[in-house]
């Protein structure tokens with residue numbers, strides 16, 4: 146995204162460091178992220194938008210950084226990274242649906258939940274989670290849930306999933322904040338994004354989540370749960386002003402696991418979104434991954 150940009154490569158190193166320090170790496174099966182076949186990107190994005198990204202990629206190959214909006218840019222490697230990020234989410238869905246692994250975490254950049262059907266925004270190019278959710282439906286899942294605990298509203302995911310009631314979306318987001326406007330589809334029962342004011346504590350977020358998310362998740366009874374795992378609601382992350390800590394991410398992860406069907410593998414695919422305070426990001430992601438594994 147350019148120098149001094151918060152969406153930086155060190156974010157993945159911070160997660161890697163914490164996985165090493167926690168000893169979790171010995172327990173994880175690692176896979177490289179494959180490139181997403183372009184046809185699968187069309188599940189969530191228009192042809193004209195994908196052509197725009199490919200033109201920007203061609204331009205970046207010769208001119209360096211190409212701006213897509215005021216805080217989103219592409220360099221010569223961004224398109225490949227975006228295809229690998231979405232490719233990881235799709236491969237993880239396949240691995241989980243086929244029972245090869247119980248759950249998966251995709252340590253990916255760039256993030257995806259602000260990318261709408263038609264446009265890049267908020268550091269996001271391809272909507273990794275929306276592509277993975279729609280791919281899961283194509284592969285035979287009857288119902289899917291997307292849980293978005295990033296501090297920002299997953300406006301792109303909401304935009305893409307608006308016409309797909311088989312995918313339940315659950316989120317909370319600091320409001321008013323970025324992106325402007327808040328939830329746009331108030332009347333759709335399958336979209337439940339709860340606005341919370343700045344300086345809300347983790348305890349209050351937990352009670353809102355318990356009230357709004359869990360009954361809907363139970364009623365939807367999904368075959369697969371995708372998590373838009375942003376860790377920028379952490380109280381040390383000054384990208385926003387919420388008060389979550391590692392224990393809150395563990396609590397949400399454990400509850401999401403508890404909603405999987407009795408006697409069956411949990412089938413959760415979690416994809417990294419935001420999280421910009423490197424230490425808080427690494428600690429929170431490692432705690433989340435640990436909760437997914439046990």
Ligand SMILES: [Zn+2]
Pocket residue numbers: 295296297375377418419420
């Ligand atoms: Zn965010």
